[in-house]
Amino acid sequence: xxxxxxxxxxxxxxxxxxxxxxxxxxxxxxxxxxxxxxxxxxxxxxxxxxxxxxxxxxxxxxxxxxxxxxxxxxxxxxxxxxxxxxxxxxxxxxxxxxxxxxxxxxxxxxxx
Amino acid sequence: xxxxxxxxxxxxxxxxxxxxxxxxxxxxxxxxxxxxxxxxxxxxxxxxxxxxxxxxxxxxxxxxxxxxxxxxxxxxxxxxxxxxxxxxxxxxxxxxxxxxxxxxxxxxxxxxxx
Numbered sequence: 575x576x577x578x579x580x581x582x583x584x585x586x587x588x589x590x591x592x593x594x595x596x597x598x599x600x601x602x603x604x605x606x607x608x609x610x611x612x613x614x615x616x617x618x619x620x621x622x623x624x625x626x627x628x629x630x631x632x633x634x635x636x637x638x639x640x641x642x643x644x645x646x647x648x649x650x651x652x653x654x655x656x657x658x659x660x661x662x663x664x665x666x667x668x669x670x671x672x673x674x675x676x677x678x679x680x681x682x683x684x685x686x
Numbered sequence: 687x688x689x690x691x692x693x694x695x696x697x698x699x700x701x702x703x704x705x706x707x708x709x710x711x712x713x714x715x716x717x718x719x720x721x722x723x724x725x726x727x728x729x730x731x732x733x734x735x736x737x738x739x740x741x742x743x744x745x746x747x748x749x750x751x752x753x754x755x756x757x758x759x760x761x762x763x764x765x766x767x768x769x770x771x772x773x774x775x776x777x778x779x780x781x782x783x784x785x786x787x788x789x790x791x792x793x794x795x796x797x798x799x800x
Contacts, residue, residue, distance in 0.1 A: 608788070617690070617777055617791030618729075663729065673719065673742065674789060678728035 576601045578664050580677035587654055587684050595649040595680045597638075597664035605666040607631075607640050607647040608674065612661040621649075621662070654684045690792035692778050698798045704766040707795045709778030710759055719789065720753055720763050721777040729777075735761065768799045 581596040599605065606625045610618040622631030627642035636651045647664060664677040691710040699705055711718050719734040733743040735755045743753070750769070755761040765772055775796050779789040 610789075615793070617779070617793050618789070619791065620788040623788070673731055673734055675731075676729045 576605070576666060576668060576675045578666055578675055578677035580662075580664050580680050583661075583679075583681040585680060585682045587682070589656055589684055589686055590653045591684075593649070593651040593654045593658075593682065595662055595664075595682070597647045597649065597677060599645050599647065599664070599666050601645075601666055601668055601675075603668040605668045607638070608665040608667070609636070609638055609647070609649050610663040610665060610676075612663065612679070614660070618663060654682070656684045656686060658682060659684045690778055690780050690790050692776075692792035692795050694795060695793065696796045696798075698800065699768055700800050701769055702767045703799075704764065705768045705772075705797060705799075707763040707776050707778075707797070709761045709763070709792060711761070711778070711780030712790055713759065715780035715782050715790070716758075717781050717783065718755060718761050719779040719781075720761070721779065723775045723777060723794070724773075732763070765797075768797075770799045773797055773799050 577600045579598050608623045609621040611621045612618045622633040624631040624640035627640050630639045638647050638649045661679045661681045663679045665674045667674050693708045717736050720732040722730045722732055732745045733753045734741055738755045751765055753763045775794045777791050777794045779791045781787045781789050
Protein backbone atom coordinates (compact mmCIF):
# COMPACT_ATOMS: atom_id res chain seq x y z
CA UNK A 575 0.00 0.00 0.00
CA UNK A 576 0.90 3.67 -0.15
CA UNK A 577 3.08 5.04 2.64
CA UNK A 578 5.12 8.08 3.56
CA UNK A 579 8.16 8.09 5.83
CA UNK A 580 9.42 11.26 7.43
CA UNK A 581 12.41 11.95 9.60
CA UNK A 582 11.59 11.95 13.26
CA UNK A 583 11.62 15.19 15.14
CA UNK A 584 11.79 17.41 16.83
CA UNK A 585 14.17 19.42 14.71
CA UNK A 586 15.59 22.36 16.61
CA UNK A 587 17.35 25.13 14.70
CA UNK A 588 18.55 28.62 15.32
CA UNK A 589 17.00 31.42 13.31
CA UNK A 590 18.52 31.80 9.84
CA UNK A 591 19.77 28.21 9.79
CA UNK A 592 19.24 25.93 6.80
CA UNK A 593 16.40 23.44 7.05
CA UNK A 594 15.99 19.99 5.54
CA UNK A 595 13.18 17.63 6.47
CA UNK A 596 13.48 14.29 4.73
CA UNK A 597 10.51 12.53 3.18
CA UNK A 598 10.41 9.31 1.18
CA UNK A 599 7.40 7.50 -0.17
CA UNK A 600 6.12 4.19 -1.46
CA UNK A 601 3.24 4.25 -3.88
CA UNK A 602 1.59 2.29 -6.64
CA UNK A 603 1.11 4.48 -9.66
CA UNK A 604 2.30 8.05 -10.02
CA UNK A 605 1.47 10.09 -6.97
CA UNK A 606 1.25 13.80 -6.42
CA UNK A 607 3.30 14.90 -3.43
CA UNK A 608 2.50 17.52 -0.84
CA UNK A 609 3.84 19.27 2.20
CA UNK A 610 1.32 20.46 4.75
CA UNK A 611 2.10 22.62 7.77
CA UNK A 612 0.30 22.70 11.10
CA UNK A 613 0.78 25.73 13.33
CA UNK A 614 0.00 25.37 17.04
CA UNK A 615 -3.69 25.01 17.73
CA UNK A 616 -4.66 24.96 14.07
CA UNK A 617 -5.54 22.49 11.36
CA UNK A 618 -3.19 21.54 8.56
CA UNK A 619 -2.77 23.80 5.58
CA UNK A 620 -1.12 23.16 2.25
CA UNK A 621 2.42 24.52 2.01
CA UNK A 622 3.45 23.29 -1.44
CA UNK A 623 2.95 20.48 -3.90
CA UNK A 624 4.43 18.79 -6.95
CA UNK A 625 2.46 16.65 -9.36
CA UNK A 626 5.11 14.92 -11.46
CA UNK A 627 8.73 13.87 -11.44
CA UNK A 628 11.32 16.69 -11.34
CA UNK A 629 8.68 19.28 -10.47
CA UNK A 630 9.69 21.71 -7.76
CA UNK A 631 7.05 23.04 -5.40
CA UNK A 632 7.77 26.28 -3.59
CA UNK A 633 6.04 28.66 -1.22
CA UNK A 634 7.09 31.09 1.53
CA UNK A 635 10.77 30.30 0.94
CA UNK A 636 10.22 26.54 1.26
CA UNK A 637 11.04 24.22 -1.62
CA UNK A 638 10.75 20.53 -2.38
CA UNK A 639 11.66 18.63 -5.55
CA UNK A 640 9.85 15.48 -6.66
CA UNK A 641 12.59 12.87 -7.14
CA UNK A 642 11.19 9.74 -8.70
CA UNK A 643 14.53 7.92 -8.82
CA UNK A 644 14.95 8.19 -5.06
CA UNK A 645 11.21 8.31 -4.25
CA UNK A 646 11.83 11.41 -2.18
CA UNK A 647 10.34 14.85 -1.62
CA UNK A 648 12.59 16.56 0.90
CA UNK A 649 11.55 19.94 2.27
CA UNK A 650 14.16 22.70 2.38
CA UNK A 651 14.41 26.31 3.40
CA UNK A 652 17.53 28.41 3.23
CA UNK A 653 16.94 30.56 6.30
CA UNK A 654 14.31 29.64 8.87
CA UNK A 655 12.47 32.08 11.10
CA UNK A 656 10.92 31.67 14.52
CA UNK A 657 7.53 31.93 12.82
CA UNK A 658 8.29 28.72 10.90
CA UNK A 659 7.99 26.71 14.11
CA UNK A 660 5.28 24.17 13.36
CA UNK A 661 4.70 20.52 12.48
CA UNK A 662 5.35 19.62 8.86
CA UNK A 663 3.61 16.71 7.15
CA UNK A 664 4.63 15.05 3.92
CA UNK A 665 1.76 13.44 2.00
CA UNK A 666 0.95 11.70 -1.24
CA UNK A 667 -2.14 11.18 -3.33
CA UNK A 668 -2.27 8.73 -6.21
CA UNK A 669 -5.72 9.84 -7.18
CA UNK A 670 -6.97 6.28 -7.39
CA UNK A 671 -8.41 6.29 -3.91
CA UNK A 672 -8.93 10.04 -3.80
CA UNK A 673 -7.41 10.33 -0.35
CA UNK A 674 -4.17 11.68 1.03
CA UNK A 675 -1.70 9.45 2.83
CA UNK A 676 0.22 11.44 5.44
CA UNK A 677 3.55 10.89 7.13
CA UNK A 678 3.75 11.08 10.89
CA UNK A 679 4.84 14.72 10.89
CA UNK A 680 8.08 16.43 11.90
CA UNK A 681 8.06 19.12 14.55
CA UNK A 682 10.30 22.09 13.80
CA UNK A 683 11.33 24.45 16.57
CA UNK A 684 13.24 27.60 15.65
CA UNK A 685 14.92 29.61 18.38
CA UNK A 686 16.45 33.06 18.43
CA UNK B 687 -15.76 31.81 3.01
CA UNK B 688 -15.42 30.87 6.67
CA UNK B 689 -13.53 27.69 5.92
CA UNK B 690 -14.23 24.29 7.40
CA UNK B 691 -16.02 24.73 10.70
CA UNK B 692 -15.80 22.16 13.47
CA UNK B 693 -17.55 22.06 16.80
CA UNK B 694 -17.01 21.83 19.62
CA UNK B 695 -13.45 23.10 19.81
CA UNK B 696 -12.84 21.18 23.01
CA UNK B 697 -14.78 18.30 24.53
CA UNK B 698 -14.17 16.69 27.88
CA UNK B 699 -16.29 13.70 28.76
CA UNK B 700 -16.31 10.64 30.93
CA UNK B 701 -15.70 7.13 29.80
CA UNK B 702 -18.87 5.48 28.55
CA UNK B 703 -20.53 8.68 27.41
CA UNK B 704 -21.60 9.37 23.85
CA UNK B 705 -19.61 12.01 21.99
CA UNK B 706 -20.70 13.76 18.80
CA UNK B 707 -18.32 15.86 16.75
CA UNK B 708 -19.66 18.15 14.06
CA UNK B 709 -18.31 19.51 10.82
CA UNK B 710 -19.49 21.99 8.23
CA UNK B 711 -17.42 21.74 5.05
CA UNK B 712 -16.73 24.61 2.70
CA UNK B 713 -19.72 25.30 0.50
CA UNK B 714 -19.40 23.58 -2.87
CA UNK B 715 -16.88 21.01 -1.71
CA UNK B 716 -17.89 17.48 -2.63
CA UNK B 717 -15.44 15.45 -0.55
CA UNK B 718 -15.22 15.36 3.22
CA UNK B 719 -12.67 13.61 5.41
CA UNK B 720 -12.41 12.80 9.12
CA UNK B 721 -8.91 12.41 10.57
CA UNK B 722 -7.69 11.59 14.05
CA UNK B 723 -4.37 12.90 15.35
CA UNK B 724 -2.45 11.45 18.29
CA UNK B 725 1.16 11.65 19.38
CA UNK B 726 1.57 7.90 19.05
CA UNK B 727 -0.09 7.29 15.71
CA UNK B 728 0.16 10.63 13.96
CA UNK B 729 -2.61 11.58 11.54
CA UNK B 730 -4.99 8.75 10.66
CA UNK B 731 -7.77 8.85 8.10
CA UNK B 732 -10.95 7.51 9.67
CA UNK B 733 -13.47 7.89 6.87
CA UNK B 734 -14.19 9.96 3.82
CA UNK B 735 -17.30 10.87 1.90
CA UNK B 736 -17.85 11.91 -1.66
CA UNK B 737 -21.15 13.58 -2.54
CA UNK B 738 -22.42 12.63 0.94
CA UNK B 739 -21.73 8.92 0.37
CA UNK B 740 -19.16 7.10 2.51
CA UNK B 741 -16.44 5.86 0.17
CA UNK B 742 -13.87 4.38 2.53
CA UNK B 743 -14.42 3.73 6.22
CA UNK B 744 -11.60 1.24 6.64
CA UNK B 745 -9.88 3.58 9.08
CA UNK B 746 -12.73 3.61 11.56
CA UNK B 747 -11.24 1.89 14.60
CA UNK B 748 -14.23 -0.15 15.67
CA UNK B 749 -17.99 -0.28 15.86
CA UNK B 750 -18.06 2.35 18.56
CA UNK B 751 -17.27 4.90 15.85
CA UNK B 752 -19.82 5.99 13.28
CA UNK B 753 -20.00 8.88 10.82
CA UNK B 754 -22.82 10.38 8.84
CA UNK B 755 -23.24 13.03 6.21
CA UNK B 756 -26.96 13.70 5.85
CA UNK B 757 -26.41 16.58 3.44
CA UNK B 758 -23.66 18.44 1.63
CA UNK B 759 -23.19 20.97 4.42
CA UNK B 760 -23.00 18.82 7.53
CA UNK B 761 -21.27 15.74 8.90
CA UNK B 762 -21.01 14.11 12.30
CA UNK B 763 -18.60 11.69 13.88
CA UNK B 764 -20.02 9.83 16.83
CA UNK B 765 -18.28 7.72 19.44
CA UNK B 766 -20.53 5.55 21.61
CA UNK B 767 -19.43 4.55 24.18
CA UNK B 768 -16.28 6.63 24.48
CA UNK B 769 -13.07 5.31 26.02
CA UNK B 770 -9.94 7.08 27.31
CA UNK B 771 -7.94 5.80 24.34
CA UNK B 772 -10.20 7.82 22.06
CA UNK B 773 -8.62 10.99 23.41
CA UNK B 774 -7.15 12.81 20.43
CA UNK B 775 -7.62 15.76 18.13
CA UNK B 776 -10.21 15.04 15.47
CA UNK B 777 -9.97 16.98 12.22
CA UNK B 778 -12.49 17.41 9.49
CA UNK B 779 -11.31 18.40 6.02
CA UNK B 780 -12.98 19.05 2.69
CA UNK B 781 -12.01 19.59 -0.91
CA UNK B 782 -13.82 20.52 -4.09
CA UNK B 783 -13.76 17.15 -5.86
CA UNK B 784 -12.10 13.79 -6.09
CA UNK B 785 -9.10 15.00 -7.96
CA UNK B 786 -5.61 15.72 -6.75
CA UNK B 787 -6.55 18.94 -5.00
CA UNK B 788 -5.56 20.32 -1.68
CA UNK B 789 -7.48 19.60 1.47
CA UNK B 790 -8.88 22.40 3.60
CA UNK B 791 -8.76 21.50 7.26
CA UNK B 792 -10.86 22.70 10.15
CA UNK B 793 -9.26 23.72 13.42
CA UNK B 794 -10.03 20.39 15.03
CA UNK B 795 -11.84 19.14 18.11
CA UNK B 796 -9.67 18.30 21.09
CA UNK B 797 -11.37 15.33 22.76
CA UNK B 798 -10.46 14.20 26.25
CA UNK B 799 -12.14 11.10 27.64
CA UNK B 800 -11.55 10.71 31.36
